[in-house]
Amino acid sequence: MNIFHIVGARPNFMKVAPVLGALRAHLGIVQTVIHTGQHYDPNMSDVFFEQLGIPPPDVNLAVGSGTHARQTAEIMTRFEPLIAERKPDLVLVYGDVNSTVAAALVCAKLGVRVGHVEAGLRSGDRTMPEEINRLVTDQLSDLLFTPSEDADINLQREGILPEKIFRVGNVMIDSLVKLLPVARQQEQTGLPGSYALVTLHRPANVDNSAVLKSILSSLLEVNQDLAVIFPAHPRTRARIAEFGLDANQLRILEPQPYINFLALQCRAKVVITDSGGIQEETTYLGIPCLTLRENTERPVTVSQGTNVLVGQNSSMLRSELSRVLGGGAKRGSVPPMWDGRTGERIANIISGVNGSPR
Ligand code: UD1
Numbered sequence: 001m002n003i004f005h006i007v008g009a010r011p012n013f014m015k016v017a018p019v020l021g022a023l024r025a026h027l028g029i030v031q032t033v034i035h036t037g038q039h040y041d042p043n044m045s046d047v048f049f050e051q052l053g054i055p056p057p058d059v060n061l062a063v064g065s066g067t068h069a070r071q072t073a074e075i076m077t078r079f080e081p082l083i084a085e086r087k088p089d090l091v092l093v094y095g096d097v098n099s100t101v102a103a104a105l106v107c108a109k110l111g112v113r114v115g116h117v118e119a120g121l122r123s124g125d126r127t128m129p130e131e132i133n134r135l136v137t138d139q140l141s142d143l144l145f146t147p148s149e150d151a152d153i154n155l156q157r158e159g160i161l162p163e164k165i166f167r168v169g170n171v172m173i174d175s176l177v178k179l180l181p182v183a184r185q186q187e188q189t190g191l192p193g194s195y196a197l198v199t200l201h202r203p204a205n206v207d208n209s210a211v212l213k214s215i216l217s218s219l220l221e222v223n224q225d226l227a228v229i230f231p232a233h234p235r236t237r238a239r240i241a242e243f244g245l246d247a248n249q250l251r252i253l254e255p256q257p258y259i260n261f262l263a264l265q266c267r268a269k270v271v272i273t274d275s276g277g278i279q280e281e282t283t284y285l286g287i288p289c290l291t292l293r294e295n296t297e298r299p300v301t302v303s304q305g306t307n308v309l310v311g312q313n314s315s316m317l318r319s320e321l322s323r324v325l326g327g328g329a330k331r332g333s334v335p336p337m338w339d340g341r342t343g344e345r346i347a348n349i350i351s352g353v354n355g356s357p358r
Pocket of ligand 1: 009010038039040044066096098129130233234275276
């Protein structure tokens with residue numbers, strides 16, 4: 001059986017690693033890793049391959065950045081000939097980025113089976129490019145691997161047949177479980193004992209100068225009580241410079257490698273973010289998370305975990321932060337099947353161990 005893994009952007013490298021590793025234990029499976037090149041800076045890509053033990057990609061489509069249409073089209077154009085040439089039996093796509101939907105579209109048109117890892121997540125907000133990618137990818141997929149019950153319900157509501165849906169748990173947590181001991185060992189020099197860790201990159205938060213200015217001024221305020229450590233996405237850094245905004249008081253770092261970021265996360269007093277995956281990682285770690293979004297496609301992090309949605313409401317951010325500083329942070333629990341064995345469950349299903357697919 002010939003399986004392709006499609007990756008391209010930072011949030012999915014930690015999802016492919018556990019599946020790739022678990023499939024190695026099954027005989028007769030040949031795996032090919034294809035990097036679309038959506039993320040190309042070494043600290044957004046290469047360093048993740050090294051730390052997560054993913055072999056260098058067999059193919060790099062090197063598409064680079066562009067508008068959504070251009071980037072998606074470029075991935076499709078460069079990916080299509082590979083299917084004809086190498087004839088995979090199954091193509092695995094991950095998460096919700098442009099690389100995910102582009103590959104799924106190519107495969108669906110060529111009649112190649114698609115497996116979507118992290119299927120069924122919905123924010124209900126179609127202004128988010130990722131929501132469009134999720135909806136389309138799930139409609140085109142043959143095997144839908146979901147992390148939680150809400151995802152199964154979303155898929156069934158959209159008419160996906162129950163026999164295509166496999167609840168397997170949260171694959172990203174597999175990488176966290178594996179590398180947390182290494183992260184905890186990592187020494188941190190030059191950091192304050194107590195800090196807020198911040199990430200910010202959603203277009204809705206960083207592409208408009210008034211919105212970004214208001215978020216930064218809230219962060220400057222936070223910084224008066226608790227040092228702010230802010231590994232900045234290249235897009236965010238570029239916007240801060242372009243809009244001439246003041247962020248000098250914050251400790252702005254380069255995007256961090258996976259283990260280094262985990263080390264920062266597990267010692268943070270609080271995490272302030274607009275990322276999807278970080279909402280899940282903080283829930284697993286039991287660290288309070290204040291999310292700068294109005295909605296989330298990962299509702300279990302709010303209902304069971306440590307996540308609170310504060311949107312762009314600076315007074316809510318302030319009050320939630322004082323709650324954390326006052327020792328009254330929300331306590332959560334780890335959702336079911338966030339146990340480090342999701343990759344194994346996916347591999348068993350794919351290879352037909354339980355009498356299913358292959
Ligand atoms: C993408 C995903 C988003 C994910 C995020 C994590 C989509 C629609 N969005 O957003 O879901 O949360 O990755 O990082 O797929 N850039 C660099 N170097 C790089 C990559 C990007 O400088 O290696 C800059 C470029 O200016 C580029 C911009 O970042 O134009 C945006 O990159 P892009 O891949 O389009 O989207 P992200 O914002 O990274």
